[in-house]
Amino acid sequence: MARLARLYVPDQPQHVILRGLAQQTAFSDEADYALFIDTLRLAARDYHLAVHSYVLMPDSVHLLVTPRDETSLPKTMQAVGRRYVAYFNRRHGRRGTLWEGRYRATVIEGAHYFLICSRLVELSPVRHHLVSAPEQHRWSSYAHHIGLTLDPLVTDHPLYWALGNTPFERQHAYKELCEQPLDLRTIDELQQATLKGWVLGSETYRAWAAREANRRISPLQRGRPRKIKEAA
Numbered sequence: 001m002a003r004l005a006r007l008y009v010p011d012q013p014q015h016v017i018l019r020g021l022a023q024q025t026a027f028s029d030e031a032d033y034a035l036f037i038d039t040l041r042l043a044a045r046d047y048h049l050a051v052h053s054y055v056l057m058p059d060s061v062h063l064l065v066t067p068r069d070e071t072s073l074p075k076t077m078q079a080v081g082r083r084y085v086a087y088f089n090r091r092h093g094r095r096g097t098l099w100e101g102r103y104r105a106t107v108i109e110g111a112h113y114f115l116i117c118s119r120l121v122e123l124s125p126v127r128h129h130l131v132s133a134p135e136q137h138r139w140s141s142y143a144h145h146i147g148l149t150l151d152p153l154v155t156d157h158p159l160y161w162a163l164g165n166t167p168f169e170r171q172h173a174y175k176e177l178c179e180q181p182l183d184l185r186t187i188d189e190l191q192q193a194t195l196k197g198w199v200l201g202s203e204t205y206r207a208w209a210a211r212e213a214n215r216r217i218s219p220l221q222r223g224r225p226r227k228i229k230e231a232a
Contacts (some may be wrong), residue, residue, distance in 0.1 A: 007190045007197055008070040008214045009107045013157070014050065015117050015194045016073070019100040020059040026088070026098055027058055033139045036084050037063075041153045043079040047072045050155040053118040055125060064114070066157070070214060077103050106194045107209060107217070109201025113190065114159045119178050120187060134178060142178070149169035183197035221224075 007014075020026040027033050033056050033216040044051050048068035055062050067073040085098045092147035108117055122145070134142040143150035145160065147167060163177075164170040193200035199209045210217050 003042070005215050006070075007105070007107055008067065008072050008073075009199070009209045009212050009217075011050050011066065012107045012209070013064060013066045013110050013114055013117070014073060014105050014107050015121075015190060015200075016061075016063040016065060016077075016103055016105040016134060018063075018077070018103040021097055021100050023059045024098075026060070027056060027139075028092060030138075032088065032091075035087055036080070037139070039080050039083050041060040043076045043083075046151070047075040047079070049073055049076045050157075051141075051153050052114075052155060052157045053121045053141045053145070054153065055142075056134060057125060057128065057130065057139075062124055064117050064121050064209065066155075073105065073187050074121070078206050104144070104195050104197065106197050107199045107201075107213070108190070108193070109199075109205040110157075110159055112205075113200060113204065114157060115177060116182070117181060118160070118169060120190060123178060123182065143214070145171065146175045146178075160230075 027036065030216040036056060040051070043049075044065075050066040050068070051063060052066065065073060070161040081099065082134060089095055094183075108114065121128055122140050122142040123134055125131045125140065131137045134140065135146065137149060141151055141154050143149045144154045160170060160174065162192055163173040197218075198219065199206050199213070201209065206217060
């Protein structure tokens with residue numbers, strides 16, 4: 001069966017997951033993390049990919065992005081992968097692929113899932129017990145969103161701007177959101193949609209996305225179509 005094209009819906013955010021092969025380490029030290037972030041920043045600029053939230057963990061990368069066009073995300077990820085894997089293999093004396101196949105991604109309905117997804121991305125180091133508080137993990141956009149630093153990789157989304165009229169109001173509101181627990185069912189729903197590549201949103205949103213997308217947005221129904229009985 002032919003592989004489906006990468007899902008793209010104009011002007012819609014996407015959640016992206018890139019995992020290390022067999023959960024092996026993809027970042028060994030600060031130099032690795034810094035090189036990846038710089039590579040991502042340059043590629044995102046060149047291919048017009050807005051990066052709203054991100055986190056780098058030892059064996060994975062999670063992003064919340066909005067592509068400007070259908071090629072923005074795949075070209076960015078291709079450029080990052082090509083440069084970073086070559087660098088990592090050369091520096092650490094290894095060969096072969098570093099990642100678990102292609103990156104996984106899906107379109108999400110911003111009104112319902114954008115801020116949830118941003119929190120999921122940035123709180124991942126806490127959920128995976130790498131740190132006890134998100135600001136302790138240097139390699140994420142969390143510090144940017146709560147006003148501790150200005151991250152040149154990040155493009156703030158209108159839904160983040162809507163949290164307040166001033167930077168302080170937005171940063172305070174976002175910090176308060178991140179202090180609230182994430183619903184486990186919603187986390188699983190978002191992760192499964194991303195891993196399987198199907199649009200996540202309300203029925204109304206999914207119907208709209210199906211009309212706008214470059215391919216189908218949900219799996220085909222299993223089995224043969226039922227036959228319609230002829231009238232006697």
